[in-house]
Every structure is written in C-alpha cells, then in structure tokens.
Amino acid sequence: MINTLYLPELREMLAAEDGAGLREFCIALHAGRTAEFMEGLVPLEAWAVLLAADSATRVAIFGFLDEEIQVGILESANPTELAPLIADMPPDDRVDLLHHTDPIVVETVLSLIPTEERRDILRLRAYPEGTAGAVMTTEVAKLPETLTVRAALEEIGRQAQDLETIYYIYIVDDDNHLRGLVSTRQLVTQLGKPETLLAELMKRDLVTVSATDDQEAVAEKVADFDFLAIPVVDAERHLVGIITYDDVIDVLQEEATEDAYLAGAVVPLEESYLATGLLRLTRLRAGWLLVLFGAALLTALLLKSYHEALQNVAWLVWFVPLVISSGGNTGSQSATLIIRALTIKEIMPSDWVEVVWRELWIGALLGAFLASIGYLAACFLAPTPSDALVIPITLMLVVVCGTMLGALLPLLFQRMGLDPALMSTPFVAGIIDIVGIVLYMNVAIWLLE
Amino acid sequence: MINTLYLPELREMLAAEDGAGLREFCIALHAGRTAEFMEGLVPLEAWAVLLAADSATRVAIFGFLDEEIQVGILESANPTELAPLIADMPPDDRVDLLHHTDPIVVETVLSLIPTEERRDILRLRAYPEGTAGAVMTTEVAKLPETLTVRAALEEIGRQAQDLETIYYIYIVDDDNHLRGLVSTRQLVTQLGKPETLLAELMKRDLVTVSATDDQEAVAEKVADFDFLAIPVVDAERHLVGIITYDDVIDVLQEEATEDAYLAGAVVPLEESYLATGLLRLTRLRAGWLLVLFGAALLTALLLKSYHEALQNVAWLVWFVPLVISSGGNTGSQSATLIIRALTIKEIMPSDWVEVVWRELWIGALLGAFLASIGYLAACFLAPTPSDALVIPITLMLVVVCGTMLGALLPLLFQRMGLDPALMSTPFVAGIIDIVGIVLYMNVAIWLLE
Numbered sequence: 011m012i013n014t015l016y017l018p019e020l021r022e023m024l025a026a027e028d029g030a031g032l033r034e035f036c037i038a039l040h041a042g043r044t045a046e047f048m049e050g051l052v053p054l055e056a057w058a059v060l061l062a063a064d065s066a067t068r069v070a071i072f073g074f075l076d077e078e079i080q081v082g083i084l085e086s087a088n089p090t091e092l093a094p095l096i097a098d099m100p101p102d103d104r105v106d107l108l109h110h111t112d113p114i115v116v117e118t119v120l121s122l123i124p125t126e127e128r129r130d131i132l133r134l135r136a137y138p139e140g141t142a143g144a145v146m147t148t149e150v151a152k153l154p155e156t157l158t159v160r161a162a163l164e165e166i167g168r169q170a171q172d173l174e175t176i177y178y179i180y181i182v183d184d185d186n187h188l189r190g191l192v193s194t195r196q197l198v199t200q201l202g203k204p205e206t207l208l209a210e211l212m213k214r215d216l217v218t219v220s221a222t223d224d225q226e227a228v229a230e231k232v233a234d235f236d237f238l239a240i241p242v243v244d245a246e247r248h249l250v251g252i253i254t255y256d257d258v259i260d261v262l263q264e265e266a267t268e269d270a271y272l273a274g275a276v277v278p279l280e281e282s283y284l285a286t287g288l289l290r291l292t293r294l295r296a297g298w299l300l301v302l303f304g305a306a307l308l309t310a311l312l313l314k315s316y317h318e319a320l321q322n323v324a325w326l327v328w329f330v331p332l333v334i335s336s337g338g339n340t341g342s343q344s345a346t347l348i349i350r351a352l353t354i355k356e357i358m359p360s361d362w363v364e365v366v367w368r369e370l371w372i373g374a375l376l377g378a379f380l381a382s383i384g385y386l387a388a389c390f391l392a393p394t395p396s397d398a399l400v401i402p403i404t405l406m407l408v409v410v411c412g413t414m415l416g417a418l419l420p421l422l423f424q425r426m427g428l429d430p431a432l433m434s435t436p437f438v439a440g441i442i443d444i445v446g447i448v449l450y451m452n453v454a455i456w457l458l459e
Numbered sequence: 460m461i462n463t464l465y466l467p468e469l470r471e472m473l474a475a476e477d478g479a480g481l482r483e484f485c486i487a488l489h490a491g492r493t494a495e496f497m498e499g500l501v502p503l504e505a506w507a508v509l510l511a512a513d514s515a516t517r518v519a520i521f522g523f524l525d526e527e528i529q530v531g532i533l534e535s536a537n538p539t540e541l542a543p544l545i546a547d548m549p550p551d552d553r554v555d556l557l558h559h560t561d562p563i564v565v566e567t568v569l570s571l572i573p574t575e576e577r578r579d580i581l582r583l584r585a586y587p588e589g590t591a592g593a594v595m596t597t598e599v600a601k602l603p604e605t606l607t608v609r610a611a612l613e614e615i616g617r618q619a620q621d622l623e624t625i626y627y628i629y630i631v632d633d634d635n636h637l638r639g640l641v642s643t644r645q646l647v648t649q650l651g652k653p654e655t656l657l658a659e660l661m662k663r664d665l666v667t668v669s670a671t672d673d674q675e676a677v678a679e680k681v682a683d684f685d686f687l688a689i690p691v692v693d694a695e696r697h698l699v700g701i702i703t704y705d706d707v708i709d710v711l712q713e714e715a716t717e718d719a720y721l722a723g724a725v726v727p728l729e730e731s732y733l734a735t736g737l738l739r740l741t742r743l744r745a746g747w748l749l750v751l752f753g754a755a756l757l758t759a760l761l762l763k764s765y766h767e768a769l770q771n772v773a774w775l776v777w778f779v780p781l782v783i784s785s786g787g788n789t790g791s792q793s794a795t796l797i798i799r800a801l802t803i804k805e806i807m808p809s810d811w812v813e814v815v816w817r818e819l820w821i822g823a824l825l826g827a828f829l830a831s832i833g834y835l836a837a838c839f840l841a842p843t844p845s846d847a848l849v850i851p852i853t854l855m856l857v858v859v860c861g862t863m864l865g866a867l868l869p870l871l872f873q874r875m876g877l878d879p880a881l882m883s884t885p886f887v888a889g890i891i892d893i894v895g896i897v898l899y900m901n902v903a904i905w906l907l908e
Contacts, residue, residue: 039664042684074684167647176644177626194643195625198616215488233712235491235523236705238687255704256685259711263682266715267799273722274795274884275788283800284810288817292824295792302788303829306781307836313777314840327776328762331892332755334780339724339751339885343744346723350716351732361733368737375741380752387756391763435723435884436788443780 016047024058032062036071045074053082061091066171069098077110078285084111084119093122100174102147102257105134110280142228143221145261146242146251151179153208155189159197160204166194175254178239181212188241188249190214218243221250228253229261230355269353272429273346275302275436298436305440309334309447316451319459325391326454329384329401334446336380337408338439344369344416345438352420352430359425365417373413377406400457404450411449412442465496473507481511485520494523502531510540515620518547526559527734533560533568542571549623551596551706554583559729591677592670594710595691595700600628602657604638608646609653615643624703627688630661637690637698639663667692670699677702678710679804718802721878722795724751724885747885754889758783758896765900768908774840775903778833778850783895785829786857787888793818793865794887801869801879808874814866822862826855846907853902857895864890 016035023031036044036059048056048071056079060068072080072095084092084107096104096119108116108131120128130148137143151173153162166176179197181190190212200206218241219228232240232255242251268278277294279286286294313330320326348365351357357365381402388398416438420430465484472480485493485508497505497520505528509517521529521544533541533556545553545568557565557580569577579597586592600622602611615625628646630639639661649655667690668677681689681704691700717727726743728735735743762779769775797814800806806814830851837847865887869879 040662040666040684043664043666163647164650167650170644170648176647194647195619198612198625198643199619201613201616213489215492217489217492233705233708235489238704255687255708256682259682259704259708262708262711262715263803266711266718267803269715270718270722270795270799273719274791276792276795279796282805283796284806284813284817288820288824291817292821292828295789295821296825296828299785299788299792299825299829300832303781303785303832306784309780309784310777310836310840313780314774317773317777321773324766324770325763327779328759328766330776330779331758331762331783331896332752335755335758335889335892336748336752338888339748340744342723342885343725343748346719346725347728347732350719354712354716356731357733364733368733368740371737372741372744375737376745376748379741379745380748383749383752387759391759436791439787439888440784443784447780 013046014050017050020048020051020059021055024055029062032059033064035059036063036067041067041070042074044071049076049079051079053079054086057083057087065094065098069095073099073103076282077107078281080107081111085115089115089118089122092119096120097123097127100147101130101134101149101251102145102174102253105131105144108135109139137221140225141221142219142223142225142242142253143251145225145228145257146221146253147174147257148251149174150241150249150252151176152182152186152249153179153192154183155181155207155209155212157208158204159200159206159208159211162192162208163194163197163201166197174252175239178252179208180241180249180252181208182249186248188216188218188243188247191216191241216241218247219253220244225261226265229258229265232258233262265353269349269431272431273349273435275299302436302440305444309443312444312447312451316447316455319455320451323397323454323458325393326400326450328391329388330447330450332384333401333404333408333450334443336384336405337412337442337446339412340373340376340409341412341416341438341442342435344373344413345420345435346416348417348420349430352424359421362418362421365421366414369413369417370410373410374406376413377409380409381405397458400450400454403457404446404453407449407453408442408446411445412438415441415445462495463499466499469497469500469508470504473504478511481508482513484508485512485516490516490519491523493520498525498528500528502528503535506532506536509544514543514547517544522548522552525731526556527730529556530560534564538564538567538571541568545569546572546576549596550579550583550598550700551594551623551702554580554593557584558588586670589674590670591668591672591674591691591702592700594674594677594706595670595702596623596706597700598623599690599698599701600625601631601635601698602628602641603632604630604656604658604661606657607653608649608655608657608660611641611657612643612646612650615646623701624688627701628657629690629698629701630657631698635697637665637667637692637696640665640690665690667696668702669693674710675714678707678714681707682711714802718798718880721880722798722884724748751885751889754893758892761893761896761900765896765904768904769900772846772903772907774842775849775899777840778837779896779899781833782850782853782857782899783892785833785854786861786891786895788861789822789825789858790861790865790887790891791884793822793862794869794884795865797866797869798879801873808870811867811870814870815863818862818866819859822859823855825862826858829858830854849899849903849906852906853895853899856898856902857891860894860898861887861891864894 151166170176177194179192183189192208192212196211221242239252239254241249244250271278275298384405385402388401389395392398423432424430600615619625626643628641632638641657641661645660670691688701688703690698693699720727724747833854834851837850838844841847872881873879
C-alpha cells in the first residue's frame, strides 16, 4: 500500500535541498505514519529525507520502512553515513535486516560500527532464523535486587533511551543470573513507599525460554500469558535477552502466513508477493504442483487399468469427478480443523483416539448425507436404480476415508515432530483422488458383475 | 492441553476443605500457570478452588481459564458469590464472556452487581462482535494536561489497580475529549524534572479508531505501529476506550483461524474443535459441502452430455481427474497467495492489473511445464502422438484459467467489501472442475474430429 499524498512535496524539497522542510516532515507525525508516506520514494531518495532528521527520529522512521526499501538503502547509501544508524537500531531488528542484505555490504558497514555493537550483532546472527535467539533483543532493563523503588525508577529513567521496553525490569545478580521480575507498574504503585527494596517486590517464579526454542512456541507462550515480554536464558539461567510483544505479533503473523501457504501448496515466500520475481515464484510453485501432478497421473493409469472390466458401463466415468471431489472436500475440511486445532494447542497428538472417533462419526454422517443426494442423481443417469447404488456406497466409503486421512495425517506429522500443516489439504485431496478411484472401481465391479 | 500434575492434590485439599493449602496453590505461581493446572477440574471444583483465593488473585486466575470452564462456572455457581468477580473483571473480557453465557444467568448476575459496572457492561454489549467496541476496555488511564510529571505518576500509582494498562496515559479535557498521549516511559525519563507539565510532553498526533471499526483492521493498525494500545473515540473525539496489545494478539489469532477455516471450506467454529458437538460440527460442514457437491454434480451432467461425441475415444476419460486437479491446484495456489497478500495489505484491489498480469505469466509458465510432462504421459496412453496433443493443449488452458480465477475472485470479493478469503480455495477448485471439463471436451472435439 503506497500513500502518494506527500510524494510531490517531498521530491520538491529534496530537489531544493530544503533541510528545514524535510526535518519538519520527519518529526510532524508518528514515525510509522511518516514511513508510510515515504514508501513511494526510491531508496536513495528515502535516505536523503532521513538524513535531514535527527538520529533518533531517523532510526524510528527507518524501522517502519518496508524491508525492501531498508535493504535498498543499505545496499546503495554511503556506509559511513549508515554506520551510526545501524549502531542505534534495536538489536533484533538490525540482525533480521542484515540477514537479508548483501553480505559484502554488511561486512563494510560492520567494520565501521563500534566494537561492542558489532559483537552483539555477530552473537545474535549466530542464532538460526526461526529460533527465539533470532528474534530476541539484548537491550534489557536489568537491575540488582538491592535497589530501592526510588533508585530503580531513577536508574531506569537514565537508561530508558537505550532500552526496547522499560516496563518489565529484570532482576539479576552480579553474574547476570536471572533472579526475578519487577514491573514499572509495581514501581509506580509503590511510589508512596519509595524505600521498598526490589527484592521485596519481585516475582520469582518466571516463565522463561531458551534462545534455541522455536519462535512459534515462544510466541504462543507470550500470547497465552498476555506478557509484555518474555526473558530468554541460557542453560545456567544467565539472562541473554528478551522477546517483546511486538516481535511476538510479527512471529504470529509470519506463522499464520506460512500455514496459509502450506494449506495452498505454496512454498512460503521470503519477500512480499509483488516483490518476488516471476520466475522465482513460478519455481516455488512448480515443485509441489509436480508432486500433485504425479499423484494425478496415477489416477489416469488406474482408470486405464480398470478399462477392460468396465467397458460396457460408460455412465460410471461421469461420476469420477464427483466421487473424488467429495472425498477431497471432506478430507480438506478435516485436515483444516485438525491442523488449526493442533497449531493453537486445542488438541495434542495424544488426543488422537478421540479425534479419530469424532471424524469417523462425522464422516459417516456427512457420507450418508452426500450419498442420499448422490443416489437421487445417479438414478437419473444409471440404467437401473440397483446399478445406481454404486454411487452412494462409494460416496459413503470415500467420505469416511477423506475424514480419516484428513485427521490422521496432521496428527502423524505432529507426532513425528514436523509441522502438522505440512501434509496439507491439497495433499489429502491428491491422495483421496487415488484412493477414491480404487474404491469406486472395486465397488462397481463387486456390485455390477 | 490438560496438565494433570496437581489434580489429585487439589481434589484432596477440596475434600479436606483445606482453605490455607488452596490459597497457597492460588498465589504460588503466575495466574496463567495456575489456570493451566486447574483445567482438569470440573467448573464447580475450579470455583471452589478460586473461592479460597483473595479477590484479585481470583479474577486473575479466572481470566486465564478456558472459556468453557468460565461459562461452566457462571452457569453453575452461586450468583451472589459470582457478582463481585464479574464486577472486578476487565470490562472487555467480561463482555466477551457474557456473550457466550446463558442469558438468564447473565440477567441474574447483572442484577447483583453495582450500577456503574452494570451500565458499562450494557454499553459494551451493544457493540456487535467483530467491532473495535466489542474488544475495547473502558478502564483507561486518563489525566488532565495541567498535571506535572510528579503528580501524574502519583495519580497513576493510585489508580493502577483498576486499570488494564498504566503505560499509555491519555490526556483528556474536562469533556473527555482526547487531547494527547503521554507514556509512562516519558514520565520516568522526566523524573529529573518532576515539575514538567504533561502538556509539554504529550504527543498530539494520535492514531485513533472508532468503536464501529472492524476489529481486524484495528488489530493490523496496532501491529503495524507496534503500539501497546490504541484509543477508541466517538464522532466528537470523546475517548470511549482503548484496545490493548493482548487483545490485538487475540484478534489476530482469531482472524488467522477464521481464514484457515474459510480456506478449508469450514464455517468458523465458535468453540474449540473438541468442545463443538458432533452434530453441530457436521451441520457446519454440510452446508459448504453441499454447494461443492452441487458443482460436482454438474461435472457428471457435463460428461454425460459429451458422451455421444466421444464414444470412440475412451482414453480421454482417463485424464479427466488429471486435467481438473491440475487446474484446481494451480488455482488454489493463486487464491492462497492473493488472499494472504490482501489480508496483510501487501496488495490492494487497485493493484489488480499487475496481479492479473503476473498470474497470467505464471499460469503460462506452469501450464507449459505441466503440459510437457502431461504430453509424455499422454503419448503412452493415446493411440497416436497427434491425438495425445489434446492433453497438453487442455492443461495449458486449464492451468491459465486456474491462476486467473484464483487471482480474480479474491480481488473481486475485496472490491465488493467482502472478506477476500470467502471465495476460497475449494470453491476455486469446484469452479475449475466444471470449466476444466468444458475446455477439455471442446479441445478434444476440435482436435480429434
């Protein structure tokens, strides 16, 4: 979504080198809105606008730009001017950005920023994408438990500008072991007793995660508990970082996108739809299409193999699409329900007996429903009502197979430690195409011969 | 997911009426964890445990229980004991809960709680589910702009226990018109200058929403700007409530679930999968299955209508499932990509020319790819290589139709103000089944006669 409202004015100011006007534009609105108005600029124009702003505003607006523009700026602007921006960015955001930038550019920029920041970047970059370590920030409000409420508020006020959140304050000992948590809410509530020690206020039973935990599991935990942030600790319970609610929202959206793609047999894209090249997008789609096409080729071979036996009952083939789509659709429904329930932890793989039992019943009910309509239709097209019985019997069997397959495959995948969404609806439909034809032909042979 | 670790101890303490032990259990852990350990109890047992806790802890733990247990407690516990709990719950959560509770029980409980709280409940209940009004809370930190930093912190400290968040403080005039926003972070940073007026600190350019806005659009806005909360105002800019990040996370998860269901042709469930009755679940699935079944019946009629013309080319029907599934799968992919891109605002309906152009190219490339494999297979099964040409030509056409339909339907739906996910992948596949057979038969008649 590109907002072009201010583009002409911005370009005019850039041409006129109107630093004061550009500075005014940068600070007039919330940084997120300012970024929206800049989306239509090319990276070097956007960078020229940002250079007019003070460094804090520059970092804030830059953080809200689309990743494509951010990468564009990094790969085209002067590294010496870029270095302070990178040094000031939130650690988690910059690591994510550098992951997507030309490594040669990254090397150059890294060589220009202060040692401490560089070490932090290198440490965070070591965590693979998709782990808690890759989304955490290292800028954490940490205090010793011996401080008073008054001293804590003053200290946090001093540190605030370097911290991602000041609302959760982690209590650590001299060796950086996590001891507890005090919220700014608690501090403010205790203002009447400013000499209270943090040790008296802090919660000691904390939910923590490890840097190597899967980001999705971490995000679900934060979402379940309504936390503002969750601490990341290592095996010795050293506090290595925190993951804040805004990163959790990003992770949840990313995972929802990924699951939607899997349900549509598309390999998750790394960039936005419009930013992904045509050939690349075609390649990402071709792989799974090929697998599904292979399954569909089997249906052609199957139909050919039954050809001799069924030469004189031509009407049977008219119902082939109906039979396989009925199985596919009920299977898709089951897979969708079970995958989603597993994803949001409504059911666990250990619930499989209950799930299978329910889907068996639902399959039987839906099968009976579709079979009765199918029988009416078949009576019109088949030579006799007794021949037409092939259709309802097949539908009943195919629909039950569909619900069973749709329920069991995601459970099996979860059990094997894989993403349950992986064996998604198109695959259930692809398998049901084959199973459906085998069932259909055998019911026909058994009933008609 | 039910954690049974403490269930025996809890039941023992309940039987022994061990109030002290139960109280200890309630306060020992984070309320969210305590709630997890209570999931295995029946509602009246859970309520008996909660009655042992102080009222603040009771509200906190109750808020983390599954909605089914919450409703169970409301519908079975003593209304006089329940009333204080309802009065103390966060306004947005209790309205949501009362929406799902037996109206007779709601009437009884409402009559027992203080007038002011009751009015608040009735006002929030008036907003339809799915709107910003229905998820907002009315417990907002509000201050006049004439306060100093010191006075503001003290006042917020006093109010804290009634507020959902104290980290965003909204500045209002005497008539409750929204004037600005000061964060607790700003206050803490200004502790060195405690006499600064809020008027000097407050941000005036605020992103606001209206109570009748769609909850999904509001959630996207909060997620985009990384806000902790967003203010809800009426037409005269009176501050009527706020929506906090935790509600935004819930809304985003709810919408992701809904989209996943739509993509699987399932009417979104109101309760969890396991809590939805078998017959109800069957009914929710039967509606769309019937629509898809109707489309599939058309394929049977179509195949019958082409029967005379194609009596002597039996091999053609072997490829029917292959042809229609190829179109269905590419169509599903396109629909998935476009729906998701629309949902996360990567593309707008006004981008339709570019989207159609891209999908046309991708369809042509994928069609050519599948057509070449299909031609090889057809050469084995068709009598002559020139007859076999029917298959690649049809595949090319069907695949392009699939990508076009998969791209255009979501765009059309968005344009009409409907949810783009509504015309979802199974429907694209259902339509492609019919289109595919018509194309296939006509290509065959044209080429073979």
